[in-house]
Every structure is written in C-alpha cells, then in structure tokens.
Amino acid sequence: xxxxxxxxxxxxxxxxxxxxxxxxxxxxxxxxxxxxxxxxxxxxxxxxxxxxxxxxxxxxxxxxxxxxxxxxxxxxxxxxxxxxxxxxxxxxxxxxxxxxxxxxxxxxxxxxxxxxxxxxxxxxxxxxxxxxxxxxxxxxxxxxxxxxxxxxxxxxxxxxxxxxxxxxxxxxxxxxxxxxxxxxxxxxxxxxxxxxxxxxxxxxxxxxxxxxxxxxxxxxxxxx
Amino acid sequence: xxxxxxxxxxxxxxxxxxxxxxxxxxxxxxxxxxxxxxxxxxxxxxxxxxxxxxxxxxxxxxxxxxxxxxxxxxxxxxxxxxxxxxxxxxxxxxxxxxxxxxxx
Numbered sequence: 001x002x003x004x005x006x007x008x009x010x011x012x013x014x015x016x017x018x019x020x021x022x023x024x025x026x027x028x029x030x031x032x033x034x035x036x037x038x039x040x041x042x043x044x045x046x047x048x049x050x051x052x053x054x055x056x057x058x059x060x061x062x063x064x065x066x067x068x069x070x071x072x073x074x075x076x077x078x079x080x081x082x083x084x085x086x087x088x089x090x091x092x093x094x095x096x097x098x099x100x101x102x103x104x105x106x107x108x109x110x111x112x113x114x115x116x117x118x119x120x121x122x123x124x125x126x127x128x129x130x131x132x133x134x135x136x137x138x139x140x141x142x143x144x145x146x147x148x149x150x151x152x153x154x155x156x157x158x159x160x161x162x163x164x165x166x167x168x169x170x171x172x173x174x175x176x177x178x179x180x181x182x183x184x185x186x187x188x189x190x191x192x193x194x195x196x197x198x199x200x201x202x203x204x205x206x207x208x209x210x211x212x213x214x215x216x217x218x219x220x221x222x223x224x
Numbered sequence: 225x226x227x228x229x230x231x232x233x234x235x236x237x238x239x240x241x242x243x244x245x246x247x248x249x250x251x252x253x254x255x256x257x258x259x260x261x262x263x264x265x266x267x268x269x270x271x272x273x274x275x276x277x278x279x280x281x282x283x284x285x286x287x288x289x290x291x292x293x294x295x296x297x298x299x300x301x302x303x304x305x306x307x308x309x310x311x312x313x314x315x316x317x318x319x320x321x322x323x324x325x326x327x328x
Contacts, residue, residue, distance in 0.1 A: 028314045030307075034238040036282055039304045041245055042322065043295045050248045058244040063233055105250065105257040127265040128277070137233050137243075141225055143277045145268075150225075161225050179261035 067136035068207035070101045071184060074134055075210065076201035078111075079189045092184065096134060103133040105179070112175055113186045114212075119170050120185045121159070121212030123151035124177040131182035135207055142211065152176070162213045185212040239278040246285055255292055263288045 044050040074096055078085045087095040092109040109131060112120040124130065125148050130138040141147050150158050155172045166172065175183040187209040193201060208214030234240040250257060267284040289295050306322055314320045
C-alpha cells in the first residue's frame, strides 16, 4: 500500500507542469468572438437567411481564388494592350469583367494611372472599402486607423515609412474609396520590360503597387 | 507603419466565418452593400482604436442583424446561453452541438 502511494505521489510531481489546467476546464471552451459568431450563424441558418454550404464556398473563394493576382493580370494587360487600356479608362468595371473579375458588392471600379510626375495612392478613410474582386481582401495595415487617417494628411511620410521614397517633384494624389467606388492603381511600367509576355509582366506587379504603397518589383540590373 | 506581404487573410477561423456571414447575407439580399458599409464605418469610428478589425466587423454584423430584424436581442441572448450550456456539457475535443429543439 505504502509503496503504491509513494509511486503515485512521485508521478503527480513529475506531471504537474503540464497538468495544471485540466482539473477545472475539462469541458470545451470558445473565445467570446467564436461564441458570438456561432450564435449569429446558427440563428441565421435556422431562419433560412444563410445556407451553411454557401459560407464554406465564400471562405474558400476569398482565401484561395480571389487575390492580387487578378489585379496583376489587369495591369499586365493594360501595359501590353493599348486598346485594353483605353477600355479601362472609359469603363474599368466592364474592362475588368472582360478578364472574368467582377465585384460581388456591385461597386464601380476606376483606374488611376501613375505617371512620371504623379503617384496615386488609395485609402478608405471611412472603413475599409477595397477592390476585392481584383486585390482580394485588404491587408491589415490598410484597415488600420493610422493608415486611414495619415494617408490623407501626410501621404509622403506614410510612403517613406513603407520604404517608398518619391522625388519631391512627384505629386501624390490620394483616392478615398467608398462603398460605390473602388480604385485600382496602374503603376508605371518599369524600364527594361519591353517585349515581356503578360504572364512575365504580371509577376512583377505587387499588391502594394496596385494600392499605391509600393512599386512593381524591378530587377536589380535595371538600376545599374 | 510597416508593410507585411505574407500575413494571413484570416488569423482565426471565426474571422473567416464572420466575414462569410456578411457576404452571404448581402448576397441573399438581406441588406445592401451601402447599408453594410455605413454600419461598419460607424462601428469602426465609435471604437477607441484598440479592437481588432474582425472584432469590429462582428459587432457591426450583430448591429445590422438587429437593425434589419433578422433576429432580435432575446433570441440572440437565448442562443448564446444555449451554446454556453453545450460547451459546458461537451468534453474537450468533442464536436459541440446544440441540444435545443431544432426544426429539422
């Protein structure tokens, strides 16, 4: 008897470091946010406002199918095809839909073109309106309070914090998105990319270059 | 501020669910995108800047659900309490199911 008691005591001591929480929480636990989502979801499904299968499709679409590669294809086509660029200028929503990318929120798209003396930058000061159909879901910084307020007040400082130093003579135009109007920046086509295929061009078009907080990836040799 | 090119779209599964609920309700015509943008914008602007984006998104979802009478406050409170009871009754690691009477 005393032998086994000693043994079990020894065992407890040896295990105490990873056994501490199990004594009082052997039931399941969710965060407040998780509980809130499940509460609303189960009610809305039950009432027929939502189809649970549709929820999975939406998540999968935005996690894997919709993303900045769509926008990069638009920019690459615009760089390579003047007729397409003209259609983009006239009606960006329709020209983007030509490539199979349509907004699900009924928003209108407008392109803003960077030139040698103008740089465009997109923000949503109200909330987080963003051209989802071409860029996917917005990055965390785009949704943050500092970006939303400072992009308008001091765009040059914000860009330099992002590592983008623009010459003083380049004018910065900030476009404030709304629920109805979303902007896609068409960056300047980098030098040394003449004759490139659209696929190769799309590779160098980054998400940030289409928001205006970055530039297309330029090969080091073109700087030399 | 810094750019992060490799951040995940959603940090937690509930964020993806909250996101999909709003898109799903919108696509079913429960509200217009303008109505949603208005509620989300007001929610974001009434926050002191500390809440994470999808927390505010979720608060805005609850607001628009109430505003559009998709569910009322009592239903939400009761359902939340049902889930809490289900959590307490479910051993860790097992699927959590509502034991309340459901129309099937």
